[in-house]
Amino acid sequence: MTQPVYVGLDMGASRTKVAVIDRHGALLGHAVKKSGIDFAATAALCLDASLEQAGAGRSDIVAAVATGYGRNNVAFVTSQSKTEIGCHAKGCHYLYAEAITIIDIGGQDNKIIKLDADGRRESFKMNRKCAAGTGAFLEEMSSRLDIPLEEMNSLARQATETIRLGSYCTVFSATEVLENIRHGKPVADIIKGIFYSMIKRVLEMDSITGKVVLSGGVVAHNPYLVEMTEELIGRPVLLPPFPQLTGAHGAALYALEATGGQGDGSGEE
Amino acid sequence: MAEEKQPQRKKIQATGQMMKIMSDYFYDLNDAGQSATRKVAWCTSVGPAELLRAMGFAVHFPENHAAMLGATRMATELIPEANAIGYSPDICSYLTADIGAHLKGTSPLAKAYPGIEAPPRPDVLVYNTNQCRDVQDWFTWYAREFGVPCIGITSPKNFTDVTEILVDDVTRQIEALIPTLEEVAGENLDMQRLRETVALSRECTELWRQVLETAAATPAPLTFFDGTIHMGPAVVLRGTRQAVDYYRRLLAELEQRIAEKVAAVDGEKHRIYWEGMPVWGRLRQHSELFSELQTSVLVSTYCSSWIFPDFDANDPLRSMAKAYLALFIVRSDAYKEAYIKRMLEKFNIDGIIYHDAKTCPCNSNSRYGMPQRLEQETGIPSLVISGDLNDLRCVSDEQTRTNVEAFIEQLEERR
Ligand code: SF4
Numbered sequence: 001m002t003q004p005v006y007v008g009l010d011m012g013a014s015r016t017k018v019a020v021i022d023r024h025g026a027l028l029g030h031a032v033k034k035s036g037i038d039f040a041a042t043a044a045l046c047l048d049a050s051l052e053q054a055g056a057g058r059s060d061i062v063a064a065v066a067t068g069y070g071r072n073n074v075a076f077v078t079s080q081s082k083t084e085i086g087c088h089a090k091g092c093h094y095l096y097a098e099a100i101t102i103i104d105i106g107g108q109d110n111k112i113i114k115l116d117a118d119g120r121r122e123s124f125k126m127n128r129k130c131a132a133g134t135g136a137f138l139e140e141m142s143s144r145l146d147i148p149l150e151e152m153n154s155l156a157r158q159a160t161e162t163i164r165l166g167s168y169c170t171v172f173s174a175t176e177v178l179e180n181i182r183h184g185k186p187v188a189d190i191i192k193g194i195f196y197s198m199i200k201r202v203l204e205m206d207s208i209t210g211k212v213v214l215s216g217g218v219v220a221h222n223p224y225l226v227e228m229t230e231e232l233i234g235r236p237v238l239l240p241p242f243p244q245l246t247g248a249h250g251a252a253l254y255a256l257e258a259t260g261g262q263g264d265g266s267g268e269e
Numbered sequence: 270m271a272e273e274k275q276p277q278r279k280k281i282q283a284t285g286q287m288m289k290i291m292s293d294y295f296y297d298l299n300d301a302g303q304s305a306t307r308k309v310a311w312c313t314s315v316g317p318a319e320l321l322r323a324m325g326f327a328v329h330f331p332e333n334h335a336a337m338l339g340a341t342r343m344a345t346e347l348i349p350e351a352n353a354i355g356y357s358p359d360i361c362s363y364l365t366a367d368i369g370a371h372l373k374g375t376s377p378l379a380k381a382y383p384g385i386e387a388p389p390r391p392d393v394l395v396y397n398t399n400q401c402r403d404v405q406d407w408f409t410w411y412a413r414e415f416g417v418p419c420i421g422i423t424s425p426k427n428f429t430d431v432t433e434i435l436v437d438d439v440t441r442q443i444e445a446l447i448p449t450l451e452e453v454a455g456e457n458l459d460m461q462r463l464r465e466t467v468a469l470s471r472e473c474t475e476l477w478r479q480v481l482e483t484a485a486a487t488p489a490p491l492t493f494f495d496g497t498i499h500m501g502p503a504v505v506l507r508g509t510r511q512a513v514d515y516y517r518r519l520l521a522e523l524e525q526r527i528a529e530k531v532a533a534v535d536g537e538k539h540r541i542y543w544e545g546m547p548v549w550g551r552l553r554q555h556s557e558l559f560s561e562l563q564t565s566v567l568v569s570t571y572c573s574s575w576i577f578p579d580f581d582a583n584d585p586l587r588s589m590a591k592a593y594l595a596l597f598i599v600r601s602d603a604y605k606e607a608y609i610k611r612m613l614e615k616f617n618i619d620g621i622i623y624h625d626a627k628t629c630p631c632n633s634n635s636r637y638g639m640p641q642r643l644e645q646e647t648g649i650p651s652l653v654i655s656g657d658l659n660d661l662r663c664v665s666d667e668q669t670r671t672n673v674e675a676f677i678e679q680l681e682e683r684r
Contacts, residue, residue, distance in 0.1 A: 069667055071672070082678065083674045083675040084671065085671070085675035085678070086675060086678045109668070120679075120682045120683065121648075121675075121678070121679040121682060123650065123679075124675060124676075124679070126671070126672060128666060148390075170512050203638060238313075
């Protein structure tokens with residue numbers, strides 16, 4: 001039997017994420033794909049895949065909200081949009097209803113968002129114009145080293161030392177990496193150094209206070225970064241079950257709210 | 270956020286008169302440049318323009334020209350010309366755009382005012398480093414280019430109070446400019462004329478203050494974006510009758526708007542203070558973005574910088590020194606914060622946006638912890654956006670939009 005569903009589309013510059021939730025806010029279906037160049041087509045693919053997982057069809061959608069850089073490119077689904085900052089906040093607050101600092105590491109940008117216990121934003125920061133500390137930095141390094149992205153996490157774990165990369169700039173960092181290769185440093189140590197530099201760049205963006213939630217595709221695929229963050233800030237962090245989906249989930253919660261509903265977490269995944 | 274609402278920007282009727290007096294100003298400047306008898310001085314925006322006008326110089330303001338390069342989006346193409354001769358992309362993009370335009374032999378004046386090709390050739394260049402060091406470097410380059418004298422005031426910086434010692438210093442520096450200026454002008458300074466000029470400058474800036482303060486009304490009848498356009502006469506025609514007449518008319522129109530509750534931004538929901546320079550090449554986009562969000566960016570440090578209550582016709586030189594020292598940009602953070610706090614209250618502000626302009630550190634007040642301090646003291650949230658006044662290579666429209674929309678969402682949550 002079908003049920004009414006609420007949809008959130010997070011059209012990131014790098015990946016498109018869709019979340020389908022029920023009237024309690026619980027996640028029923030989701031999908032993630034590379035955004036590519038045809039945002040509308042990718043959104044449609046993700047939408048149908050996540051609806052299918054939810055056991056629903058397009059006619060069951062009560063409301064939808066789009067977020068992310070391509071949020072205005074999905075008018076075929078919805079003209080309602082919210083910023084990704086608002087959606088990450090909403091998605092994380094649903095999971096952790098307390099005062100939190102969200103660190104989101106995305107493909108093209110990072111955000112640090114501070115919420116009070118009621119989920120209201122106290123402040124937020126986005127990274128500046130450059131790739132420092134973003135997924136784009138990791139992608140660049142993976143192609144320079146000719147090591148597939150998905151292998152980086154396990155390689156970093158094998159490191160015995162951490163190479164320090166001092167530069168903000170991705171191009172300068174790449175030069176530092178090459179220099180370390182020339183000096184015969186083990187690849188695992190270099191990759192750990194890359195991870196370390198990335199997390200450092202993110203943590204430098206703002207003061208990190210209170211409980212920390214990590215989200216975004218980069219931590220979803222590289223759990224070693226989570227441990228590294230814990231080490232650097234000296235306390236455990238909270239990791240959502242689907243770190244890459246908090247924005248899409250938040251967008252879906254906005255859709256639910258717009259129709260008078262309230263994500264009460266009673267269908268918690 | 271960005272739903273439905275189409276931006277409603279209301280045209281200010283007095284704009285026509287402003288265009289006319291600005292046009293008259295540029296043609297007169299052009300005539301002076303071509304005349305065998307008249308002399309042209311180039312002056313920084315808060316340099317000793319009163320002195321120059323009183324001595325009969327036609328006064329050109331390169332910053333105004335540079336802002337036009339920005340607003341017409343010519344700047345980004347021209348900046349590399351100056352970079353190529355050693356002026357870094359990290360320094361003032363007014364400087365690099367303006368020198369780039371000179372090197373390329375191009376100017377926005379040519380398009381706007383048929384018959385004018387470029388700014389007039391200077392007979393003398395006069396700076397005041399109260400705003401930054403770049404103006405001195407900028408003017409010195411032209412002095413070498415044209416083989417004319419470049420003189421100026423090296424201003425004290427970062428003080429909280431304008432003390433008598435500082436005023437003595439700057440007064441003497443202004444006095445020391447006079448012999449060179451008399452030599453170039455071929456006439457002696459007439460103190461009576463200086464008094465009259467200072468009196469007109471005082472009147473002009475007093476009216477400009479009243480114009481800007483109309484934005485304290487709810488809803489605000491004008492925005493920061495309007496202000497950046499309408500401040501033209503306060504910058505280039507300070508000390509003239511035309512500017513005074515213009516601001517009387519503009520003020521009357523805005524007072525009328527207040528009486529009729531006409532809002533510059535329809536359905537004004539949020540009131541924002543803008544700290545820093547405008548992004549000249551994005552004025553319209555930014556104005557529309559905020560209108561869509563029913564947000565009025567209604568007051569700024571930048572536009573308010575051309576208010577000089579210290580001008581006093583009875584003591585022209587000393588009062589000029591005081592006015593040039595009282596400028597916001599040259600003061601300490603302690604002074605700046607106290608000033609902004611007063612403005613937040615007076616204009617009933619909900620949020621502050623700091624524009625961190627890549628190439629203008631002096632107008633980027635977010636770099637030494639001010640947003641955090643002010644937020645803590647006033648509880649008014651703030652946002653820092655990265656950009657630049659002229660170099661659009663430093664501007665990310667998407668990042669700006671997302672940041673601004675998210676900030677307005679944040680303000681909405683607090684309502
Ligand atoms: S204050 Fe900034 S924009 Fe103005 S001249 Fe100096 S550096 Fe350039």
